[in-house]
Amino acid sequence: MNTTRTDAAVRIRGLRKVYGEVTAVEDLDLDIAHGETFALLGPNGAGKSTTVEILEGYRLRTSGEVSVLGVDPARGGLDWKQRIGIVLQSTGETGLLTVTEMLRHFASLYPNPRDVDEVIAAVGLEAKAKTRIAKLSGGQQRRVDVALGIVGRPELLFLDEPTTGFDPEARRQFWGLIRSLKAEGTTILLTTHYLDEAAQLADRAGIIAGGRLVDIGAIDEIGGADARRPIVRWRDAAGTTHEVRTDEPGLHVASVVAEVGREPDGLEVIRPTLEDIYLGLVRDASTGSANEIDDTEEALA
Numbered sequence: 215m216n217t218t219r220t221d222a223a224v225r226i227r228g229l230r231k232v233y234g235e236v237t238a239v240e241d242l243d244l245d246i247a248h249g250e251t252f253a254l255l256g257p258n259g260a261g262k263s264t265t266v267e268i269l270e271g272y273r274l275r276t277s278g279e280v281s282v283l284g285v286d287p288a289r290g291g292l293d294w295k296q297r298i299g300i301v302l303q304s305t306g307e308t309g310l311l312t313v314t315e316m317l318r319h320f321a322s323l324y325p326n327p328r329d330v331d332e333v334i335a336a337v338g339l340e341a342k343a344k345t346r347i348a349k350l351s352g353g354q355q356r357r358v359d360v361a362l363g364i365v366g367r368p369e370l371l372f373l374d375e376p377t378t379g380f381d382p383e384a385r386r387q388f389w390g391l392i393r394s395l396k397a398e399g400t401t402i403l404l405t406t407h408y409l410d411e412a413a414q415l416a417d418r419a420g421i422i423a424g425g426r427l428v429d430i431g432a433i434d435e436i437g438g439a440d441a442r443r444p445i446v447r448w449r450d451a452a453g454t455t456h457e458v459r460t461d462e463p464g465l466h467v468a469s470v471v472a473e474v475g476r477e478p479d480g481l482e483v484i485r486p487t488l489e490d491i492y493l494g495l496v497r498d499a500s501t502g503s504a505n506e507i508d509d510t511e512e513a514l515a
């Protein structure tokens with residue numbers, strides 16, 4: 215095999231992609247370690263699919279260095295393609311074959327495929343195994359896309375908005391599947407607009423806006439400590455809402471109770487979710503302003 219194992223499964227340096235007047239990706243640096251699950255997050259048009267498609271070898275870059283499993287994707291041959299799995303944002307499957315037939319066909323293209331029946335069970339399509347793909351619902355067809363992405367036992371799996379159209383139960387089942395792939399050592403690059411999905415699955419996330427990486431870090435650290443500080447919120451006797459960011463929400467609640475002398479109205483302790491932090495970072499990126507943290511008690515009208 216004409217590949218070299220590098221430290222990172224994916225290595226990107228100074229990536230830039232220009233479509234005519236539009237700069238879709240600018241000066242992007244990123245490393246994804248072997249075995250890591252990495253989520254690339256960002257609003258519509260941020261440059262996620264462009265980046266992922268360059269890594270998959272589907273799109274040529276304007277400039278920069280890219281290495282995927284030790285190979286430049288612009289020059290990746292069949293042996294390299296057999297080591298990666300791809301679930302595109304949308305696929306143009308004709309749907310004439312049954313689920314089993316389609317998977318058998320795909321499995322035959324790989325040197326060490328997974329067992330087709332096991333893959334069908336893993337994506338929850340056992341009852342539809344003999345159904346033509348055209349007759350499946352949108353969410354079921356999406357599950358076929360996921361099955362096709364993993365049947366070749368890829369070392370690196372690209373998942374571009376994999377659970378769009380899934381019902382909540384199917385999403386939970388999919389998360390279990392991704393965790394088992396990760397446990398087997400699969401490296402996963404996920405793009406999703408479901409921030410809970412990223413929080414559930416990813417070790418690290420990168421947030422891209424306007425083609426630039428605005429933050430990157432461990433899922434429980436991204437955005438920094440300040441953005442993650444819990445908020446204590448309550449209403450006073452006059453009906454005014456108070457909101458305080460504090461590292462000691464329990465102590466703050468105790469002091470409010472001591473002051474009010476009873477259960478405070480509308481008391482909440484809010485721990486910012488990944489979605490809250492993401493929205494703050496994307497807003498800051500679009501306005502160009504720094505994230506302002508209010509340490510002081512603030513009365514909200």
Ligand SMILES: Nc1ncnc2c1ncn2[C@@H]1O[C@H](COP(=O)(O)OP(=O)(O)OP(=O)(O)O)[C@@H](O)[C@H]1O
Nearest residue numbers: 233236237238256257258259260261262263264265
């Ligand atoms: N083939 C193309 N020709 C011209 N412009 C394109 C092309 N593909 C993407 N773009 C532009 O590049 C930018 C990034 O698009 P991209 O599809 O990478 O974003 P995305 O983050 O994947 O968005 P979404 O969340 O909507 O899928 C957008 O401004 C888009 O309009």
